[in-house]
Amino acid sequence: MSSAxxxxxxxxxxxxxxxxxxANIADTEGRERIGNEDIERAITEIRNDYIRILSxxxxxxxxxxxxxxxxxxxxxxxNLLFSxxxxxxxxxxxxxxxHPTIKAVIE
Numbered sequence: 001m002s003s004a005x006x007x008x009x010x011x012x013x014x015x016x017x018x019x020x021x022x023a024n025i026a027d028t029e030g031r032e033r034i035g036n037e038d039i040e041r042a043i044t045e046i047r048n049d050y051i052r053i054l055s056x057x058x059x060x061x062x063x064x065x066x067x068x069x070x071x072x073x074x075x076x077x078x079n080l081l082f083s084x085x086x087x088x089x090x091x092x093x094x095x096x097x098x099h100p101t102i103k104a105v106i107e
Contacts, residue, residue: 003036007043007100009087014099018042047101050085054102062086062098062106069095 004022008015021042022034031038054062061076065086071077071094080086085099098106 003043004039007046009084009097009100010089011084011087014084017046021045043101047105050083050099050102051105053083054085058085059106062102065096066098066103066107069097071096 004015004018008018018039019034019042022038025038025041026032026034029038057076058080061072061074061080062085064070064072065077077086081088081096085102086096087099089095089097
């Protein structure tokens with residue numbers, strides 16, 4: 001369960017997305033409980049969804065955001081933010097990071 005929390009990026013809808021995916025996987029395989037392997041598979045499926053839509057230009061923006069935690073200008077940044085590939089956080093000041101499911105692929 002802790003990996004579902006970690007990979008949700010602190011976004012409730014992303015946590016629910018991971019748990020829903022894991023529940024579907026467990027149910028499909030005839031299990032009554034979600035296991036860690038189901039959560040890992042759900043995270044992998046979400047990662048693959050992002051990888052399918054990201055361009056090389058997106059990867060450059062994501063690397064920059066991951067390193068600087070800063071916003072960049074442009075429509076591509078906004079599209080990545082709206083798709084939740086980039087997440088916005090605020091704890092005293094606004095900062096940005098990339099979705100945890102794609103962090104290892106981008107860095």
